[in-house]
Amino acid sequence: MAGDDVQSVVDALAVRLGRSVAVDDQAIRLIAASKHFGDEDPIRIRSVLDREIPHHLQRWVLGHGIADWTAPGRIGGHPDSDFGLLPRLCVPVRCHGVLLGFLWLIDADRDLADSTVQTAVDAAETIGVILYRRMLLHERERSVAEAALRNLLSPDAEDRRRAAEEIQSDGLLSASATVVVLAVEIDGESDRDSSLALETAVEHVQRRQPPATFLTLLQHRRAVIVLGSARPPREGAARDVADRIRARFTELAGPGRRCAVGVSAARPGLESVADAHRQAATAVRAALLLPMFGDVASWSALGPFAMLLRVDFDQLAEELPFPGVRDLLADPANDLLATSAEEFLDRAGDVAASADALHVHRTTMYHRLKRVEAVTGLNLDDGLDRLTLHLALKLTRINSAHRTATR
Known part of the structure; x- marks a missing residue:
């Protein structure tokens, strides 16, 4: 199969079969799609436009157990014809046993020949190798970024200075940027599903941000996000990001789970991230403990609670000192x-x-x-x-x- 990237493999397969081809990741978010050959359905078109399908359809598709498939199989069309989802061939994309995504051929007439299916399987194997390499590279980059952000939050000034230099040299975030820090926290006990929902929500929003403007550190039930820009951000920009993360988290985790977000004031330069994080951490505490602040609390709106919320309540006596x-x-x-x-x-x-x-x-x-x-x-x-x-x-x-x- 020609090509050394997913898109070229998809395009070559589509031309060879005379059918439209799409590849999604494990969460049914589009990675690559070919041109159409008249066999597309409304959901395929929406996937190309939005890079994903509605979440309830994602759950319905994954409900067929395709994440456990090791060989190609078929799923029927959605029983509600209004969704316009036709029957499909699903070929799991794996490498070294790791599920990396799914290759799809629309099969409205259920007439795909065995040779067509085998050609799709061969293409999926090639795509699996590409995605596996991409995953390893992404994990390395993410590890470097998270290590740099941990040091940027260090109480030691020298650690922060070195981290700022590393972040600048690696092009992760502009060292001269104005920064705003978001502290995100799941309310109540976290479990694997809610932690995964938070991680997915943060990555979902990050993919829609310009390069070198978004740095994250994920810690199970918490996330620290640094937003950077060359000039002071417009009013409400950080809150927009917070609202999108919360909305995506709720969509993935369900209405019974809640996450809150604290937003720092805008600060100059990377070395002020630690101070901004303290502000955001106090603000998220306000959002979690005091309904008056809602689910997104800004440091600038805390007033006297900015000081009161820094009390160490674990050390506070049963009787307050009044x-x-x-x-x-x-x-x-x-x-x-x-x-x-x-x-x-x-x-x-x-x-x-x-x-x-x-x-x-x-x-x-x-x-x-x-x-x-x-x-x-x-x-x-x-x-x-x-x-x-x-x-x-x-x-x-x-x-x-x-x-x-x-x-």
Whole structure:
């Protein structure tokens, strides 16, 4: 079979057979496709345009068990004719026993001759060798990139300097770039499927980014992503990336699984990645623990939580270090008082606005605040006492969310 790359093998096979040919990877994402010979169906056309087919069809195709096939076989057309997926010959693409993808011939009339099938098998073997070499090269490149990013996150300045030089010399990311770091984390316990979904989602988005602008480090249930650009990124660009990763993760892992993303501020140069990562890690903690921030939290939007979320809650005593509010926070019977006090403090001491938010009369609100003062011994007309109570309430909320998450 002529050619030393997948596309040339696919084109040569298509001309030889007079049929359109496509090769997908293991997740049914298009690698290469030939010109059409009038045998294409709507799904083949969509695959060429989008480089993949809808996820529910991916699951349906993989549901035939083709990932375990070692010889060619056929799958029937999709039972819903609206999808326009005709019967196909599927030839697994393997090398050294490793599944690398699938070669497809549309077989609407189920009339492929044995010689045609064997020719397709021979082409799949050639493609397997090419993809195997490509996989080894990709793994080496990925290993180099991840090692460089680990060093870029090092607390040691010399490690960071050397990593920045390596990244620049290898063309992985511009050393003069403005960088934004994303910290992505799966909520709850991770398993093999959710970790694979996260990895696939990140790679899916990375393939759609310009070269030398996207560097990743995957760590099971977490991912660190460095976005680089020659000039400050447009507002919302990092959030767009975060939203696409989350959407793809949910599509792959299912609606019962959630991942959150923290987004750092834009920082100048590669050696600031470690600082930006600390910001992103704090922001993703906010997204995981505090519903008010949603699933994507930006460092710039954290306000005082940027400091509060850096508390080491594993070392925090059972009783927060605010003795004046111990009784208020320790007794569940006082939950309504604590909620009222937090609303009052969040609204800068505006009693009317707080009463409206809680749907109570202002007299009731004044009564609750007097009871808060009686229980805590604090004076809510005193700025320092207000700060003490506000900090205690916010830390209690975060600590409660942290304990729930770790359970």
